[in-house]
Amino acid sequence: DAKTTQPTSMDCAEGRAANLPCNHSTISGNEYVYWYRQIHSQGPQYIIHGLKNNETNEMASLIITEDRKSSTLILPHATLRDTAVYYCIVRPMNTNAGKSTFGDGTTLTVKP
Amino acid sequence: NAGVTQTPKFRILKIGQSMTLQCTQDMNHNYMYWYRQDPGMGLKLIYYSVGAGITDKGEVPNGYNVSRSTTEDFPLRLELAAPSQTSVYFCASSYSMRPGYEQYFGPGTRLTVT
Numbered sequence: 001d002a003k004t005t006q007p008t009s010m011d012c013a014e015g016r017a018a019n020l021p022c023n024h025s026t027i028s029g030n031e032y033v034y035w036y037r038q039i040h041s042q043g044p045q046y047i048i049h050g051l052k053n054n055e056t057n058e059m060a061s062l063i064i065t066e067d068r069k070s071s072t073l074i075l076p077h078a079t080l081r082d083t084a085v086y087y088c089i090v091r092p093m094n095t096n097a098g099k100s101t102f103g104d105g106t107t108l109t110v111k112p
Numbered sequence: 113n114a115g116v117t118q119t120p121k122f123r124i125l126k127i128g129q130s131m132t133l134q135c136t137q138d139m140n141h142n143y144m145y146w147y148r149q150d151p152g153m154g155l156k157l158i159y160y161s162v163g164a165g166i167t168d169k170g171e172v173p174n175g176y177n178v179s180r181s182t183t184e185d186f187p188l189r190l191e192l193a194a195p196s197q198t199s200v201y202f203c204a205s206s207y208s209m210r211p212g213y214e215q216y217f218g219p220g221t222r223l224t225v226t
Contacts, residue, residue, distance in 0.1 A: 034214075043116070043202050043217025044155065087154065102147075102155035 004088045009107040012082075018075040020106050022088030025069040030092050033064060035073045036102070037084040044087065044102070047073065078110045113138050116218035118203050124224045125193040133188040133221050135203030143206045144186040145170070145215065146178065148199040155202065161186055193225045 005023040012018040024033065034049040048055055048062045050071070055062045061074040075082055087105040119134045137144065142163045147155040147170075157170030161180040175197060177189040186205075190197060200222050204215040 036215075041200075041220070043204070043220055044215075045217070046214040049212075049214070104152075104154050 004090060004103055006086075006088055006103065006106045008104070009109070011109050011111055012075075012078045014080060014110055014112050015077055018078040018082065018108055018110065020073040020075075020086050020088075020108060021070065022073070023070045024088070024090045027068050027090050028092070031090045032092075033062065033068075033071050034089045034091060035060070035062065036087045036089065037082075038087070038105070039081075039084040047086075078108075080110050080112065082108065083110045084108060115139065116203055116205055116216050118201075118218035118221050120221060121219070122222045124226065125190075127193060127195065127225060129193050130189070130191050131193070131223075133190070133201055133203075133223075135186045135188065135218060136184050137186075137203075137205040137216070138184065139205060139207070139216065140183060141205035141207050141216075142183070143208070144180065145204045145206075146176070146186070146188045147202045147204065148172065148197075149202060149220075150199050158188065158201075190223075195225050197223065198225045199223060 032049050032051050035047040036044040038044045048060050050062045050064055064071045085105040085107050087102050116137045145160040146158040149155050156172045158176050159170050159178040161167045164180050164183050167178050167180050180186050200220045202220045203218040206215045207213045
């Protein structure tokens, strides 16, 4: 799997958009970008995934650059409950999900 | 659905003791996984299974064993516990490895070996 680079930590004001970047410059053509988050002491939770088009669901939006070397997860209106560690993962389409490498992630702190 | 359940939630072991961490899922998922997460770090895959009777090693399998006799259960066995195995253990499952079929995680077991 391609390696990812994320900032160690970020702050965001409550109600504002949180933009979490991820660099995956060695991504290959058949690798998807996934985002998970882990709220303190809980198991990770799936957020969103994409290949090359931007994606949106009820939790977040995923913006992938045209060259696919980086992506941004957007939480449009961050709340205090969005404080968590956010993991960006890249994984080939036909690879067992369990073989994904969860790096150290970005600790997002949403402040009132 | 209860999803993925893990027992116990907490456990303290003495060095050299053994124990089994239980994991059960009620979603009829074929794929199940065990991870460990050390403080401030990401998750590392210990073992995984693609179906009943089939298991394979992950990134950090040493000191652990698994079995998968049913679709629902995937216990993790620690033999001769060591302080280096102090960690939080997460079990997860997924229906498929195709995109869109994502992993569901249990609440974790916090293990301390002293």
